[in-house]
Amino acid sequence: MTDLAALRVPALEQVNIRSVCVFCGSSSGRLPEYAEAAKLLGEYLAANSIQLVYGGGSAGIMGTVAKAVHNNGGKVLGIIPRALLAYSGAKIGETIEVDDMHTRKQLMNEHSDAFITLPGGLGTLEEFFETATWSQLNIHAKPILVLDTAGYYAPIRNWFMAAASSGFVSPGNANIAAFSSTVPELMTSLATYSVTHGRGALGDLAWSGKAGELQKHNGVVPVARDQVSADVRSVWPGEQADQVPPPPDSSASTDKLPAGLLASEGYTAASQS
Incomplete structure (x- = not known):
């Protein structure tokens, strides 16, 4: 049994995070570090009394993180489409069976x-990007974290910077996900995450239908346009995005980029070309 007391994060006691959804692969990957990090994350979640919500089953590192939470006395909730039950392995903790992928993600x-996103394939990335998009569109304001084990997500970190540099993502939304290289760093980030300013540029969106129901469930209140700060208004649709960094083929130095866009080590002006 893991020494859970050593894994407690005091800062988490100050925030209202009782349940975390983990997106990750139904495969284990080729490096042992992937499963090792998933196991440690599960132990941290159990140590801090945080329920795991995940895609269900025992396959891959999905199963690794679920077993680590369950084996250390933590709560596990798996949400899985019935069509995937035959491929998911044994159930761990509580399981909710649903009809389709859309219902799965909504629940x-x-x-x-x-x-939290761990290494995974197409399904993992689809879940991550949809969650980030929902935050950008003001459907939720929950922390979005990525565990960049062994540099697996370096290309995604670089994509965010390239998208901002090219003018397709606002500087604030380029930082909508907090990347961490280790589990302890990620847990600290979980306690200190704050919604980026750029996200507020779409804060006046009041959704109807299922998106509106989620918005109300998440307690997200639309922000009036005149309440958004000047630096955020600069990237509103139809206005000049004067805070957007230079495009990738620019020779401008990286000191012109907004704070936070240089999170990936080794990123230089030369790497933009």
């Missing part, structure tokens, strides 16, 4: 206070 959102 994951409803049952979670934050989102």
Whole structure:
């Protein structure tokens, strides 16, 4: 049994995070570091009394993180489409069976206070980007974290910077996900995450239908346009995005980029070309 007392994060006691959704692969990957990090994350979640919400089953590092939470006395909630039951392995903890992927993701959102992405494939990336998009569109304001084990997500970190540099993502939304290289660093980030300013540029969106129901469930209140700060208004649709960094083929130095866009080590002006 893991020494859970050593894994407690005092800062988490100051925030209202009781349940975390983890997106990750149903495969284990080729490096042992992937499963090792997933196991440690599960132990941290159990140590801090945080329920795991995930895609269900025992396959891959999805199963690794779920077993680590369950084996250390933590709560586990798996949400899985019935079509995937035959491929998911043994159930761990509580399982909710649903009809389709859309319902699965909606319930994951409803049952979670934050989102963590571990290494995974197409499904993992689809879940991550949809969650980030929902935050950008003001459907939720929950922490979005990425565990960049062994540099697996370096290309995604660089993509965010390239998208901002090219004018397709606002500087604030380029930092909508907090990347961490280690589990302890990620847990600290979970306690200190704050919604980026750029996200507020779409803060006046009041959704109807299912998106509106999620918005109300998440307690997200639309922000009046005149309440948004000047630096955020500069990237509103139809206005000049004067805070957007130079495009990738620019020779401008990286000191012109907004704070936070240089999170990936080794990123230089030369690497933009």
